[in-house]
Amino acid sequence: NLSAAIHASELADRLREDEECLSNLAEAFLREQNLTEGISLKALEALPRPIRARVFQMLCEGKLASSHIEALHDFCHGTEAGALDLPGIHVIREQGRILFGTEPPEQLPETQLQPGMTMALPQYGLHITVLRPKVFREIHNTLTVYHFKSESIRGKLTFTSRRPGDQIRLLGRGCTKKINDLMLERGIPLSKRDLVPVLRDEMGPVALCGFGMAERCEAKPGDLTLCVQIEKMEKEK
Numbered sequence: 001n002l003s004a005a006i007h008a009s010e011l012a013d014r015l016r017e018d019e020e021c022l023s024n025l026a027e028a029f030l031r032e033q034n035l036t037e038g039i040s041l042k043a044l045e046a047l048p049r050p051i052r053a054r055v056f057q058m059l060c061e062g063k064l065a066s067s068h069i070e071a072l073h074d075f076c077h078g079t080e081a082g083a084l085d086l087p088g089i090h091v092i093r094e095q096g097r098i099l100f101g102t103e104p105p106e107q108l109p110e111t112q113l114q115p116g117m118t119m120a121l122p123q124y125g126l127h128i129t130v131l132r133p134k135v136f137r138e139i140h141n142t143l144t145v146y147h148f149k150s151e152s153i154r155g156k157l158t159f160t161s162r163r164p165g166d167q168i169r170l171l172g173r174g175c176t177k178k179i180n181d182l183m184l185e186r187g188i189p190l191s192k193r194d195l196v197p198v199l200r201d202e203m204g205p206v207a208l209c210g211f212g213m214a215e216r217c218e219a220k221p222g223d224l225t226l227c228v229q230i231e232k233m234e235k236e237k
Contacts, residue, residue, distance in 0.1 A: 155202030
């Protein structure tokens with residue numbers, strides 16, 4: 001009847017007004033943000049839930065289903081570094097901020113290392129040299145040059161990005177730590193952690209570039225050693 005139609009029309013008008021108001025508040029919030037540096041999780045959590053949902057939709061160009069929005073609400077309550085893949089967008093949470101991007105972080109190509117090889121990866125700004133095993137009289141390990149006791153390497157020696165659950169007992173540290181925790185302590189952004197080279201054998205990581213080598217691979221003068229050098233070079237653009 002006529003009164004029902006009028007009531008429905010008035011309700012639709014009020015809903016449009018509400019939607020316009022909430023969207024304007026979400027847009028105002030986003031105008032205050034530096035999206036390249038990420039959005040403060042505290043700032044997001046302080047928003048009323050309906051406004052936060054519209055912020056998510058605007059950041060994802062309206063591509064999110066209600067299940068995706070719920071996943072983002074939950075993701076924002078996390079405290080540890082993490083990542084979430086949604087339709088057409090990759091979301092990173094780290095150091096109290098959330099960053100929306102179009103692609104997941106780059107990863108290093110998994111490469112088997114052989115004695116005597118030299119390999120350049122200009123797109124990652126890396127140059128790797130593997131010397132042939134020899135008996136060393138003096139061992140001079142650095143954060144990018146590793147002299148592994150040859151017999152300590154189990155199976156293939158490879159060059160990779162970090163993997164879930166990776167742990168290493170660094171020489172001189174006296175404790176085993178997760179590689180993710182080491183990177184977090186150093187302040188390496190989550191988006192860059194997959195570009196930190198990890199050397200590993202079939203038992204797990206034997207060195208983390210820039211941090212050191214595993215205690216189990218320590219060589220002493222007189223041991224037959226395998227030396228791996230990872231040099232930084234100008235990254236190819």
